[in-house]
Amino acid sequence: MTAQVTRTGAEAVGAVDTRDIEAYMTRLGQAARAAATAMRRAPTAAKNAALLAMAERLQAARAEVLAANERDLARGRESGLDAALLDRLALNEARLDAMVEGLSQVASLPDPVGEIDGLRARPSGIQVGQMRVPLGVIGIIYESRPNVTLEAASLCLKSGNAAILRGGSEARESNAAIAACIRAGLADAGLPEAAVQVVATTDRAAVGRLIAMPEYVDVIIPRGGKSLIERIAREARVPVIKHLDGVCHVYVDATADLDKALAIAVNAKTHRYGTCNTMETLLIDAPVAEALLPRLAAAYGEHGVELRGCERTRAILPGCAVATEEDWDAEYLAPVLAIRVVDGMDAAIAHIERHGSHHTDAIVTESYGLARRFLAEVDSSSVMVNASTRFADGFEYGLGAEIGISTDKLHARGPVGLEGLTTRKYVVLGDGQVRQ
Amino acid sequence: MTAQVTRTGAEAVGAVDTRDIEAYMTRLGQAARAAATAMRRAPTAAKNAALLAMAERLQAARAEVLAANERDLARGRESGLDAALLDRLALNEARLDAMVEGLSQVASLPDPVGEIDGLRARPSGIQVGQMRVPLGVIGIIYESRPNVTLEAASLCLKSGNAAILRGGSEARESNAAIAACIRAGLADAGLPEAAVQVVATTDRAAVGRLIAMPEYVDVIIPRGGKSLIERIAREARVPVIKHLDGVCHVYVDATADLDKALAIAVNAKTHRYGTCNTMETLLIDAPVAEALLPRLAAAYGEHGVELRGCERTRAILPGCAVATEEDWDAEYLAPVLAIRVVDGMDAAIAHIERHGSHHTDAIVTESYGLARRFLAEVDSSSVMVNASTRFADGFEYGLGAEIGISTDKLHARGPVGLEGLTTRKYVVLGDGQVRQ
Structure with missing residues (x-):
């Protein structure tokens, strides 16, 4: 692997030598570990001041950031990036406004650090509780969207962590320009600049090293395509909070209110096609298939699904295409929907268990007993009754932020907000107690 | 690696073929995954009935279990196991009583599964909360104590998980006899026998396969020596909840009540020497060193420390041996204590950060401000004020059980009880809501 050294961001802070990737990443790791100690102790006011200072720095640097982004776009067009990728890469005045606004929103969120839960007295006389504390150093690996640089930095900062950010090579000039605003904002608030470091090389070996330094990095959060995430999960020697795509289901039970079923099924598919909480397979209980399917077909027809x-x-919709076995496992991310008629909820749950991705699954029913059973028995990160799968989202759930959606079981499951970037340690308050 | 096939446990349940390790472990994994689905839905009453039935089966099989244990002990003596290992391996009437009693204690604990936290209404009209659910399949790898087989099985069962248990080869006949009681108890209560499977081969390749089947195993909990745990953490392709040993500190601040300091320092070191929450280094603030050290030396002298x-x-205790750099990192697990005089709490915290293992650290102080800062700034799984480090324990903390102590940051940190064997999924209750 050859070292494709990028100096754009590096030059701004002086002589950053990225030629020896291992040594460079080790230096980043050491600096992050030292910054994490300071960040763990940083008062809420200092963290919020840094977020607002970053917003000011970004406002002041709008022209530079847009110019850097224009250079990335030009290079992308030359190298033949497709339109969707170019759109994700592009910044403009409106997107910059949203980034600035996002920083003040994160500043206004409650600080999760230091919260103590469940402090209670024990028979020995000690009091025991759990205090929420930062994870430490978080490595985030992502692809083309440069706004992720700012968003990830702001959430790691607010939750008292140090961050090492590795963005896509296609966004490298934009990321370097944004990183300069982040560093300046941290310095303005008296926090260590190494609290947020953006990897200044596009060499892929940097990722390999970042995910294999448990002494410097506490958790890796990959954001991007499935193949990137799978590779990272396979090779990481550090815990990974995975943010995978979803094969989500809506099951319409025989007792369902068919108007609600229609509204939910249409919204879950058509509200947005490319999101991980979009329904990909609709399961319909046999007794209501005949009443519901023609109405659904008409509604989906209007949306071109x-x-x-x-x-x-x-048999009910003769014009409908044939679903094959692959369709039950497909994540279309497109105006395509698989439909299966099943015999009751147990068959629906069995289908979800076999073909689902444990992301988000919903039942539409008026039966109290079936609703209770579906909630208990479906093993997904979000399980819903009479609501669109599109609600599976950190903002809709009231987390105030979202770094991703985890389909893992350990630590964070479902939408991950600030709390998912923290952990809890035990605190014990005594008055001289010893163990008998 | 040659296949050292053990048939003792296998024969009891028929033709278990362990010769092809990969195929055998895959079958265990598939059976565990299927059992996990049933266990996730098992009512509390059925789980408690199984625990009590296991207790009855164990009572009825006391003679067989003790005879199997005698065979393990005889083989251990022949192969030259040391006295400490033989003691850990040995069962007797009193230890069997404790195992039976442990089962009814676990039965009497509240069931964590199904608990819903924080259900609240969102502006969209949906209600969102988090439901506690089992992790799924838990692999537990442990060494010589056969009572761990029963304890691990009971905690996994109560928390609604399926378990695959891999005990030490030196305890294989004891474990097989206990496993027979577990299976019979599960069957008595109408739960799948595969909810708890004991690996019936001592081939080490079985461990290699167990920790690399993410499709069948959700988490691995290793219990045993540091080298076993480090190897598993390095090679696992499944998340690991680590239960490492501890280099714990007590820091006596200048404001401390010296009677409390003496009591805590003596208890933290001498209550038990071989436990991971035993103090290994005592840090003393310079202004109180002269008053405290002679009293401490007298007390430790009585205990032969x-x-x-x-x-x-x-300079204060001229007879004291010299502590070298290695002593600050040592986990003695023995009547040995390293002592360092420091200049204030910041120096103490810096020492703990450099030499500690993030397990349990305590301050003795009468200063409100220093107590608050120590609690916030020390990054360990348990942080204490004016209490002995020996309190870091699931039972002392009121968890009702303990499968181990985690020094990791993700998921569970500190003593791990039933809650650490569960995770939380989001539940959403709606009335036909769609996303705008």
Whole structure:
């Protein structure tokens, strides 16, 4: 692997030598570990001051940031990036406004650090509780969107962590310009600049090293395509909070209110096609298939959604395409929907267990007993009754922020906000107690 | 690696073929995954019935279990196991009584599964909360104590998980006899026998496979010596909840009540020498060193504790041995204590940060401000004020059980009880809401 050294961001802070990747990443790790100690102790006021100072620095540097982004875009167009990628890469005045606004929103969120839960007296006389504390150093690996640099930095900072950010090579000039604003904002508030470091090389070996330094990095959060995330999860020697895509289901039970079912099924599919909480397969209980499917087909027709059905679906909707086994496992991220008629909730749950991705699954029912069972028995990060799967989102859940959605079981599951970037330690308050 | 097939436990349940380790472990994994689905839905009453049935089965099988244990002990003596290992391996009437009693204690604990926290209404009209659910399949790898087989099984069962247990080869006949009681108890209560499976081969390749089947195993909990745990953490492709040993500190501040300091320092060192929450280094603020050290030396002398001090300690206690750099990092697990005189709390925290293991650290102080700062700034799984480090324990903390102590940051930190064997998913209750 050859070292494709990028100096743009590096030059701004002096002589950053990225030629020896291992040594460079080790230096970043050491600096992050030292900064994490300071950040763990940083008062809420200092963290909020840094967030607001970053917003001011970004306002002042709008022209530079947009110019850097224009250079990234030009290079991207030359190298033949497709339109969707170029759109994700692009910054403009409106997107900069949203980034500035995002910083003050994060500043206004409650600080999770230091909260003590469940402090209670024990028979020995000690009091025991759990205090929320930062994780330490968080490595974030992401792709083309340069606004992720600012968003990830702001959430790690607010939760008292140090961050090492590794963005996509196509956004390297934009990221370097944003990183300069972040560093300046940290310095303005008297916090260590190494609290947020942006990796200043596009050499892929830097990622390999970042995910294998447990002595300097406490957790890795990859954001991006499935293949990137799978590779990182496979090779990491540091815990990974995974933010995978979703094969989400809506099951319409025989007792469902069909108007609610129609509204939810249409919203869950058509509200946005490319998001991980979009429904990909609709399961319909046999007794209501005949009443519901023609209405659904009409509604989906208006949105241009292609339907692929099982045999029983096609018996009711003769024009519907055939769903194959692959369709049950597909994450279309497109105006395509698989439909299957099933015999009752147990068959629906069995389908979800076999084909789902443990992301978000919903039932539409008026049965109290079935709602209770579905909530208890479906093993997904979000399980819903009579609501659109599109609600699976940190903002909709009231977390105030979202660094991603975890489909893992350990630590954080479902939308991950500030709390997911913290952990809890035990605190014990005594008055001279000893163990008998 | 040759397959050292053990048939003792296997024969009891029929034709278990352990010759092809990979195929055998895959079958265990598949059976565990299927059992986990049933266990996730098992009512509290059925889980408690199984625990009590296991207690009855164990009572009825006392003679067989003790005979199996005698065979393990005889083989251990022949192969030259040391006295400490033989003691850990040995069962007797009193230890069997404790195991039976432990089962009814676990049955009497509240069931964590299904608890919903923080259900609250959102502006969209949905209600969002978090439901506690089992992790799924837990692999536990441990060494010589056969009672761990029963204890681990009972905690996994109560928390609604399926378990695959891999005990030490030296305890294989004891473990097989206990496993038979576990299976019978599960069957008595109508729960799947595969909810708790004991690996019926001592081939080390079985461990290698167990920690690399993320499709069948959700988390690995290793219990045992440092080298076992480090190897597992390094090679696992499944998340690991680590239960490491501890280099714990007590810092006596200048404002401390010296009677409390004496009581805590003596208890933290001498209550038990071989436990991970035993103090290994005592840090003393310079202004109180002269008043405290002679009293401490007298008390430790009565317990036969060897002291190793820094230069300033030795200036006050001339007979004290010299502490070298290695002493600050040592986990003695023995009647040996390192002592260092420091200049104030910041120096003490710096020492703990450099030499500690993030397990348990305590301050003795009468200063409100220093107590608050110590609690916030020391990055350990348990941080204490005016209490002995020996309190870092699931039972002392009121968890009702303890599967181990985690010094990791993600998921569980500190003593891990039933709650640490569960995770939380989001539940959303709606009435037809769609996302705008």
